[in-house]
Amino acid sequence: MKTIPAYMRPNGDIGIRNHLLIIPTVICSNQVCNRIMQSVPDTVAIPHQHGCSQIGADKDRTFDVLAGTGKNPNVGGVIIISLGCEVVDPKRLADEIRKTGKPVEWFDIQSVGGSVKAIGHGIEIAKRMKAELDKLTKTDVPLSKLKIGVKCGGSDATSGLASNPALGEAADRLVAEGGGIVIGETTEIIGAEHVLAERCASETTKEKLFHIVDRFEKEVDRxxxxxxxGNPSPGNIAGGLTTIEEKSLGCISKCGTAPIEGVIEYAERIPEHGLYFMDSPGNDIECVSGMAAGGAHIVCFTTGLGTPTGAAVVPVIKITGNPSTFRHMEDNMDVDVSDILSGSFSLSEAGARIWQEIMEVAGGKLTKAEILGHQEFSINRIGPSL
Amino acid sequence: MVSNIHAGADALTIHNQDQVATVLRDLSEGDTAWIRHGETMISIKLLENVAFGHKIAITNISEGSVVRKYGEIIGRATKEIEAGMHVHVHNVEGIRGRGDKTAQEEQR
Known part of the structure; x- marks a missing residue:
């Protein structure tokens, strides 16, 4: 059995990082969370714009992303900071994350008595929790427990020709090892959904796939x-992509060739094994944040034009098939597969190069985005602010 | 699906039904581009400059007909396109995600 070194969580999940996460329940708590992060090294805060003036499914979605990010197995412990009067209930959020068995603490700024006291109180808690987390050590766990998100962003014509099919090779390998792959970006399968539908493992999954694409396209109609x-973006068009159909057809190869076992909701927990589709926007940060909230350990991210993006709790491996982008933005790029285009490198060699990087990053090697402190986080909205 | 790319081509198609090829280096008007098309190499004289990553027509495409890449429909020609021309947003439109067309129909 193949293994990787990882942190064993109380509920049996495995984590390849050991973050102490600081969650603001609402935009009003962002600054307090940021100050605590700045004061206690190696903590991660996820400031965001939401958490109040929201109702219904939109409110639930914000809650689910915050809860899911806290439950992500790369997170060892969580501090939740509430203002005290917002829509997202901090106690309910803490209880939800505690189901994983990891330590969770919460308090609200109004009860503590303002920003200064809240920052001081939060630093005390963070120092104590960090000391406990640092005692945890890695053990060898089955590779089959690894879950990876596949995403593309800042695409150009090389994405469909080189980096996406190369990533597909690595995705197939993880599925063959018993691991999980999640692909998202409902917007970016428009015009290619019939190809993916043929690979759905059941009629229900096929119908759901067509349904989510149709639902999205109706929004565009509206x-x-x-x-x-908007999509393809001005940069995509400058890079040679003409229509959403062309972009989509280039996008889908990044998930490999395994059957699609199911369609899951945005931020829903990703099942253990096989390939799944997460209904999510093409927007890079919203999509990656949804995958992280679903429990992905790593996101593999292909790009043609180049993008610096990382994510708060998951390493993001940046892969490009554009040789000038790799040279020009090397501080943001992890893997160069552009030799595919010159014909000097086969797709399987490129897939093996990506696989090697995945194994190293799972083992603790920092991605370029992690080294540079990229911790992007964004919650998809489906309703108006009230 | 994309397979391995052979060295020495200036451009390539991905499927034998494709009417467009993606160019792998900046090409200029008047250049003869060697294009990998399935198992064969074909040559096309360029009628326009075409940048790396952009597409050229490898056959004439009539206005209003669908355009294929990856063997699938990527859009519809909005003008007559001759083999060797640059194929992009100026002569091909998307068919999907066209809320603008829906809005026009509703106004009628």
């Missing part, structure tokens, strides 16, 4: 605008 210009 906006009364052409998708082009």
């Amino acid at each position: 906006m009364g605008a052409d998708m082009r210009g």
